[in-house]
Amino acid sequence: GALVYQYPRRTICKSGTSMRMECQAVGFQATSVAWYRQSPQKTFELIALSTVNSAIKYEQNFTQEKFPISHPNLSFSSMTVLNAYLEDRGLYLCGARDRANSDYTFGSGTRLLVI
């Protein structure tokens, strides 16, 4: 079956430092990868949508300078949170799918705590 693994599961970083999280797709080709942040209040925010061989599209309020994303192949993606501050805390979710109109498979997320 299709699975997505995210690591680390949780991490703590000091305010102003950076943190990299990874997303691994198993059992299917991750043609598209969507990175989300779920706030402590459970609200979802789409950060960016990455499609192999296409430019990464960032949503309003999210930039490549703050959340650089790598999607080098059909099984892996990573995102870094640069200069993390309190408002960046939350559950970062990676969802991947192999083709248009197929469903997204999500990982369990990376929970970021900023102190």
Added chain:
Amino acid sequence: LAKTTQPPSMEAYEGQEVNVSCSHTNIATSEYIYWYRQVPHQGPQFIIQGYKDYVVNEVASLFISADRKLSTLSLPWVSLRDAAVYYCIVTGYNTNTGKLTFGDGTVLTVKP
């Protein structure tokens, strides 16, 4: 993107059938209806998708009204493991525009 409206919460007893409604009055002809659910400490999990009429899989069934402005997710014989937040999402077909916009969802509580 079409906005969806769901009841904020529902309760059911184990073994009951649960029907979660979703209104999407501005759904476009290019958009499909997806249902996901999220249990604590996990990412969203795909349940079912549909475009029109009736769709069924091993987990749930989805009824879509003729004008496609209303859909109902039906969960037969719910168990405690079905307690989750259920999200109804409408999104386009194309890979580049098929992003999922999660609303507040419906919190389903299952009682023993």
